[in-house]
Amino acid sequence: MPIKKKKIGDCLPQVAVDDIAPNDYNTNVMPPGAYRQLVEDMRENGPSAINPILMRKAGKELRKVGKRFEIIDGFNRWKAANELAWEKIPAEIRDVSLEEAKVINYRKNSERGTIDPFREAELFKSEIDAGRTQEEVAKRYGIDRSQVSYRLSLLKISGRARKFIDVTRVTPSQLEVIAKVVRSADQELLAKEVKDKGLGVRKLELRAASMHRLRPIREKRLKDCELKMLVDMVANAYAACEDCKARGSCPDLMAELKKYRKKK
Numbered sequence: 001m002p003i004k005k006k007k008i009g010d011c012l013p014q015v016a017v018d019d020i021a022p023n024d025y026n027t028n029v030m031p032p033g034a035y036r037q038l039v040e041d042m043r044e045n046g047p048s049a050i051n052p053i054l055m056r057k058a059g060k061e062l063r064k065v066g067k068r069f070e071i072i073d074g075f076n077r078w079k080a081a082n083e084l085a086w087e088k089i090p091a092e093i094r095d096v097s098l099e100e101a102k103v104i105n106y107r108k109n110s111e112r113g114t115i116d117p118f119r120e121a122e123l124f125k126s127e128i129d130a131g132r133t134q135e136e137v138a139k140r141y142g143i144d145r146s147q148v149s150y151r152l153s154l155l156k157i158s159g160r161a162r163k164f165i166d167v168t169r170v171t172p173s174q175l176e177v178i179a180k181v182v183r184s185a186d187q188e189l190l191a192k193e194v195k196d197k198g199l200g201v202r203k204l205e206l207r208a209a210s211m212h213r214l215r216p217i218r219e220k221r222l223k224d225c226e227l228k229m230l231v232d233m234v235a236n237a238y239a240a241c242e243d244c245k246a247r248g249s250c251p252d253l254m255a256e257l258k259k260y261r262k263k264k
Contacts, residue, residue, distance in 0.1 A: 014047065014088035017081050021058060021067040025102050025123055028109045029116035030076050031168040039080045052090040053077050056101055069093065072101045073108045106141050117172045118162070121151040128152070153179045161187035164195050177204045186211045
């Protein structure tokens, strides 16, 4: 008689889906197409065919609302299980602290290459706010200190600009260029161009550099050629800038022109 091969979840405990809550530090991002494929795979193969989600016992606040466990890793599997109206899902429960759970979540998502740079930035900021240095955060999550610094810079990108950013289609390097631009309207314009034209990092850097030259130069006198460059650029770089159209002449340029005239 042939031996029936056991599936992944056959020997694992099953936990009620309603007893589980997502965490607020998950850095994972999954493209819509990949998520739909996950749902269909789970629909076809059932709970025993998926890897178990990792969980820890829920904290006090979650227990108040009837949740017994908090997800460490496996948010999309849990979300799909909810969509499919599953009652239970294979799970592995680990006895770890919140701080340990954050590291496990980050490293697993990093291994899969599915990290949302903005969520990553928020995670690092929470560590900095807790009193850790960038070097300590880098060591904790097994990355270079420069990566911590670069990700934190993304928090400078305005909410309006973020609306045009699909984190599954842009690279952290592209986002870092946008973050270097000061004005929210400029960031929004660059984000639109990345979305609509697919600007690579180099072309994005050139566009950002042209916008930077429109900032007030406080420590040195403008040369005639620099002034001409500013005037030429405001006619082109801001042609699609709704913020400047609404307020008339670009305020950054007007402030610079006033200082220039006083010096003359």
